Amino acid sequence: xxxxxxxxxxxxxxxxxxxxxxxxxxxxxxxxxxxxxxxxxxxxxxxxxxxxxxxxxxxxxxxxxxxxxxxxxxxxxxxxxxxxxxxxxxxxxxxxxxxxxxxxxxxxxxxxxxxxxxxxxxxxxxxxxxxxxxxxxxxxxxxxxxxxxxxxxxxxxxxxxxxxxxxxxxxxxxxxxxxxxxxxxxxxxxxxxxxxxxxxxxxxxxxxx
Numbered sequence: 001x002x003x004x005x006x007x008x009x010x011x012x013x014x015x016x017x018x019x020x021x022x023x024x025x026x027x028x029x030x031x032x033x034x035x036x037x038x039x040x041x042x043x044x045x046x047x048x049x050x051x052x053x054x055x056x057x058x059x060x061x062x063x064x065x066x067x068x069x070x071x072x073x074x075x076x077x078x079x080x081x082x083x084x085x086x087x088x089x090x091x092x093x094x095x096x097x098x099x100x101x102x103x104x105x106x107x108x109x110x111x112x113x114x115x116x117x118x119x120x121x122x123x124x125x126x127x128x129x130x131x132x133x134x135x136x137x138x139x140x141x142x143x144x145x146x147x148x149x150x151x152x153x154x155x156x157x158x159x160x161x162x163x164x165x166x167x168x169x170x171x172x173x174x175x176x177x178x179x180x181x182x183x184x185x186x187x188x189x190x191x192x193x194x195x196x197x198x199x200x201x202x203x204x205x206x207x208x209x
Contacts, residue, residue, distance in 0.1 A: 009104040032101030064172035096139040133195040
């Protein structure tokens with residue numbers, strides 16, 4: 001049952017690496033994997049890995065947003081962005097390999113350690129799709145913001161920044177709603193447009209190329 005959960009992000013990482021094809025990918029991917037293993041080990045040894053889900057939308061939303069989206073991405077990519085002495089273009093290009101290699105380990109751990117993860121179709125199938133869509137859109141938005149800033153198109157830059165914030169918040173929003181209602185149909189219905197936009201952006205970017 002966990003096969004899709006594990007393989008979806010691994011397949012995405014392989015596709016990303018095949019598209020970029022740079023030797024600099026190796027330390028980036030290695031850093032993402034090691035960071036995930038250290039975070040998972042810290043949670044196992046020093047925190048309660050198994051969380052009892054409270055019947056509170058706001059508590060679940062805050063927990064999921066900060067622990068599974070905001071903190072991992074801000075700390076992981078923020079540290080890389082500050083430490084790396086490479087060009088801005090390289091830093092933006094490495095966003096997807098770094099974050100996907102991290103979530104390849106961290107997301108299955110979060111799903112397994114949740115109260116319903118091993119038995120929930122949402123956790124096993126919908127949640128990986130939401131995070132794949134989130135990571136791809138953030139990567140696309142980072143490139144769009146960089147390009148807009150260079151061309152002084154500040155309206156587009158602000159637009160993609162706002163959309164990036166939205167894409168960080170929505171997975172936690174949908175999962176919190178699902179935890180309160182356990183209605184898989186509504187969760188899937190809300191997830192479809194969220195996952196469809198990055199796919200359309202990828203499709204149209206390929207057409208332009």
